[in-house]
Amino acid sequence: RGLVKNAIDAKPARGPVRVTSQVGARWVLEVRDEGPGMPREILERVSEPFFTTKDPGHGMGLGVFLARSVIERMGGELTIESVGGEGTSVTVRLPKSQSSSS
16 A cells, blocks of 8 residues: 555656556566656665655655565565656565465
């Protein structure tokens, strides 16, 4: 939910947010916006706890950090690609099943 909300917040007023999914060997969910994209300096820090580019009172900088933490704990991965002027794509890959190791 947080990844979709970030995409909505980043897009221009009329730009779409696309959420797609596919199933193969892994579950794959992609959230793509057509916002301004992120410069490399921000992209490198985007999943750090308490790092945000939002105005005060509009985000704590924990959404991507928490999403990545949960996804990795489930044996998955979260990747973020961004191109200036074209938008950002966040891809979540999760295993279809998880072996119980705890």
